Amino acid sequence: MAPSRTFLDLINICDNFHIDRPNALNQFDAEELVPFTLTPLPKSPVIGLIRPVILVQLRNENERSRDKQLPPVWEIGGTEPSKLRVSFASWLVTPADRTDAMNELCERWRDTGLFEDTIGPKKWRKESYPVYRDPFGVHDNVQGQQFIDDKLNYAFEMERAAAALFGIVTYGVHMTIYRDSKDGMKIWVPTRAKTKQTWPGYLDNSVAGGIPSGIPPFEAVVKESMEEANITEDVVRKHVKAVGAVSYFTRTSKGWLQPEVEYVYELAIPADADPVLFTPKPLDGEVESFELLPVNQVIEKMREALFKPNCAVVLIDFFIRHGYITPDTEPNYVEIITRLHGRFDHERW
Incomplete structure (x- = not known):
């Protein structure tokens, strides 16, 4: 019992x-987490946390885009490990742009068997979740509109099951x-x-x-x-x-x-x-x-x-x-x- x-x-x-109190019982707490910001701009809000295994995959995604002569979706900046950060590329300027990019990525990862324990077919929820610039701010989601959202808290939306891959609230x-x-x-x-x-x-x-x-x-x-x-x-x-x-x-x-x-x-x-x-x-x-x-x-x-x-x-x-x-x-x-x-x-x- x-x-x-x-x-x-x-x-x-x-x-x-807790970032400031690693849990000795969890082997993953020693990982270096990378901030996930909305845009490459220096003052862009941090909307998630990227684990090393996801960072590797996002680098691979950018290589895949270049091989297909497409613009990379991800901006990965910083020369030192402690200064690294990930964001959507600057050409993704609307919530709809970011939503489309994230959905395409997560659905392809699901269909190719990546991270099956989280977004495999049996874990996929078929629910879109909103992502906000400030997780403690207003929920001002405006669906289905193309707009540049500098004054909105709503940033984009994504599959519910995949939110944990990106440390999204x-x-x-x-x-x-x-x-x-x-x-x-x-x-x-x-x-x-x-x-x-x-x-x-x-x-x-x-x-x-x-x-x-x-x-x-x-x-x-x-x-x-x-x-x-x-x-x-x-x-x-x-x-x-x-x-x-x-x-x-x-x-x-x-x-x-x-x-x-x-x-x-x-x-x-x-x-x-x-x-x-x-x-x-x-x-x-x-x-x-x-x-x-x-x-x-x-x-x-x-x-x-x-x-x-x-x-x-x-x-x-x-x-x-x-x-x-x-x-x-x-x-x-x-x-x-x-x-x-x-x-x-x-x-x-």
Whole structure:
């Protein structure tokens, strides 16, 4: 039996990468990471982090372009390893240009078997994710337009599965559906389908999913609630509350970089409501089953590491907000609170 995890252990499992504090348990943390900037200009924003294995492939891509007498897509500058940086070439000036270039690259890598553990056919998500100049800035995605975007935060979009290859910040929504009564609080907990591309069979938040390009966070909650849990749009729009966000930086066991922001929502089942309207049911095949569990059982399963790691983080945030984790009961309270809202060491990218 696995040892019982503390709440801080669960944070460490998910938020396991820090530029200024390499993780000795992860062999990849010794790698020299190269900033991925939007353009070759000196003050261009850093939008990702490039691992050595990706840098090699991008150099190969430029050679491939030259062999075909095409302009290289990638600008790789800097004479010293510590000064290296990668960007889109200066001729790619619009979001649509960059989107087309990135999609062509990632689809070809997928079809030729490169990085199959991340973007192989079984991992490909068929979802376009937005990439922003400032990951903490406004989500001002304007789809399908050709424009030079000096004044927009939106930079381009790319396949969801490929974002980790480039250390791109991604965004999602997580919602907890719960009932609070005289018998205590209970939470609807799904089990992920065994056919899921990621974390099959693990426990999840009541409703969760990524935010596809062009969709506001709340609309993503509405969409996921209907598709994953079969909860109607009118119920979601009337009862769901936005309650904040969590952020963390995960380095996978294969070394890929996943800085993520999850917008957090709650749906409290009204005491006088018809429970059938709020009972989630599997619909799109991503969830195997739902179970209404008391808080103590949810925490027990979290400590057993049965939840997908970022879902445990969202539940920790939930339990803080509802007074189950307090400064008087949790010795690592301040560490946990601050780690739930990290900035990925972004100023050091």
